[in-house]
Amino acid sequence: MDKQAKIYVAGHRGLVGSALIRELHRQGYTNIVVKTHAELDLINQEAVNAFFMVEKPDYVFLSAAKVGGIGANSTYPAEFIYQNLMITTNIIHAAYKNNVKKLLFLGSSCIYPKMAEQPIKEESLLTGALESTNEAYALAKITGIKMCQAYNQQYGTKYISVMPTNLYGINDNFDLETSHVFPALIRKFHQAKINNEPIVTIWGTGAPIREFLFVDDLAEACIYLMNTYEEDKIVNIGTGVGVTIKELAESIMQVVGYKGELVFDTSKPDGTPIKINDVSYLNSLGWKAKVSLLDGIKRTYEWYKSKS
Numbered sequence: 001m002d003k004q005a006k007i008y009v010a011g012h013r014g015l016v017g018s019a020l021i022r023e024l025h026r027q028g029y030t031n032i033v034v035k036t037h038a039e040l041d042l043i044n045q046e047a048v049n050a051f052f053m054v055e056k057p058d059y060v061f062l063s064a065a066k067v068g069g070i071g072a073n074s075t076y077p078a079e080f081i082y083q084n085l086m087i088t089t090n091i092i093h094a095a096y097k098n099n100v101k102k103l104l105f106l107g108s109s110c111i112y113p114k115m116a117e118q119p120i121k122e123e124s125l126l127t128g129a130l131e132s133t134n135e136a137y138a139l140a141k142i143t144g145i146k147m148c149q150a151y152n153q154q155y156g157t158k159y160i161s162v163m164p165t166n167l168y169g170i171n172d173n174f175d176l177e178t179s180h181v182f183p184a185l186i187r188k189f190h191q192a193k194i195n196n197e198p199i200v201t202i203w204g205t206g207a208p209i210r211e212f213l214f215v216d217d218l219a220e221a222c223i224y225l226m227n228t229y230e231e232d233k234i235v236n237i238g239t240g241v242g243v244t245i246k247e248l249a250e251s252i253m254q255v256v257g258y259k260g261e262l263v264f265d266t267s268k269p270d271g272t273p274i275k276i277n278d279v280s281y282l283n284s285l286g287w288k289a290k291v292s293l294l295d296g297i298k299r300t301y302e303w304y305k306s307k308s
C-alpha cells in the first residue's frame with residue numbers, strides 16, 4: 001500500500017477497526033475512508049454497492065462484524081449467522097465488482113474444530129465438529145474464508161484471511177452480558193474494588209485455556225500482511241501462549257488491586273476447553289507479537305479508568 005492509497009476500514013469504531021486506524025495513521029497512511037454503522041448499514045447490499053461505486057477504495061480491511069463473547073454467541077445465534085454472512089458477502093462481492101486491489105478478511109480462531117490438536121495449525125480448518133456455543137458465528141466466518149479463496153481462484157483477486165486469537169485492548173466492549181472475558185473481568189474487578197465488594201463471580205470453571213493478543217499488535221500484523229502477503233492460505237495471528245481463565249482473572253485482579261475472593265459460577269458455559277493458535281506460519285512470514293499479557297492488562301486498565 002502506498003501512503004496515499006485509498007483504504008477502507010469497515011467497522012472503524014470497534015476494537016479491531018479503531019486499532020487499525022491508529023496504526024495506519026502512525027505509519028503515515030493519509031487516505032482512509034470510514035462510515036459509521038448509522039451512515040452505512042453493511043447488511044444492506046444496495047447501500048454497500050453504492051458506497052463502493054462512489055468511493056472505489058484500493059484496499060479494504062473487513063473488520064466489521066457482529067461480535068460478542070460466549071454469552072452473546074449462545075443467546076443470539078441467528079443474529080450472528082445472518083449479520084455476519086450479509087456483511088461478509090456484501091463487502092467481498094462489492095470489492096470484486098469495484099476492482100479493489102486487495103482485501104483482508106478478519107476471521108477468528110473459533111473457526112477451528114472444538115477438539116483441534118493444540119496449538120492449532122491453519123490446516124485444522126474443517127477437520128472436525130465446531131464448538132456449539134459459537135457454531136453459527138464460526139460458520140459465517142468460514143464462509144468468508146472460502147469466499148475469499150473462491151474469488152481468488154475464479155477472478156484472480158488478492159483477498160487474504162487472518163485468524164486472530166482472543167483479542168483485548170482499547171475500545172473493547174465492556175458490557176457484562178455480551179462482552180468477551182477480558183473486558184468483563186476488567187470491569188468486574190474495577191467495580192468490586194471501588195464498591196468494596198467481597199467476591200467477584202467468574203463464569204464457568206476457570207479451567208478453559210485461552211490465548212490473548214493485545215489489539216495494537218493485531219493491527220500491526222494485519223497491516224504487515226496486507227503489505228507483504230498474497231497467498232490463499234489463512235494465517236493465524238496470536239502469541240502462541242495460553243493461560244487458564246483463572247490465571248487471567250488472577251493477573252487482572254493483581255493489576256486492578258482487588259483483594260477479594262474469586263467465585264466460579266459453573267452454571268455458565270466453559271466453551272472450548274483449550275484454544276491456542278500455532279503461530280509458526282506467521283512467525284515464518286516475519287511477524288511476532290510484542291506486547292506481553294501483563295503489559296497489555298496494564299495498558300487496557302489505564303485506558304478503561306480514563307474513560308470510566
Ligand SMILES: NC(=O)C1=CN([C@@H]2O[C@H](COP(=O)(O)OP(=O)(O)OC[C@H]3O[C@@H](n4cnc5c(N)ncnc54)[C@H](OP(=O)(O)O)[C@@H]3O)[C@@H](O)[C@H]2O)C=CC1
Binds near residue numbers: 065
Ligand atoms: N474481539 C475479539 O476477541 C476477536 C475479534 N475477531 C474479529 O475481528 C473483527 C472485529 O471484531 P471487534 O473489533 O472485536 O468487534 P467490535 O464489535 O468491537 O467492532 C465491530 C464493528 O463493526 C461494526 N458493525 C457491526 N455490524 C455492522 C453493520 N451492519 N453495518 C456497519 N457496521 C457494523 C460495529 O459498529 P456498531 O458498534 O455501531 O454496530 C463495530 O464498529 C471481527 O471480524 C471479529 O470476528 C477475531 C478474533 C477475536
Ligand SMILES: C[C@H]1O[C@H](OP(=O)(O)OP(=O)(O)OC[C@H]2O[C@@H](n3cnc4c(=O)[nH]c(N)nc43)[C@H](O)[C@@H]2O)[C@@H](O)[C@@H](O)C1=O
Binds near residue numbers: 108109166
Ligand atoms: C474470540 C472468541 O470469543 C468467544 O469464545 P470464547 O473464547 O469462549 O469467549 P469468551 O471470552 O466470552 O469466554 C472465554 C472463557 O471465559 C469464561 N468467562 C469467565 N468469566 C466470564 C465473563 O464474565 N464473561 C465472559 N464472556 N466469559 C467469561 C467463559 O465462560 C469462557 O470459558 C466466541 O464466542 C467467539 O465469538 C470468538 O471468536
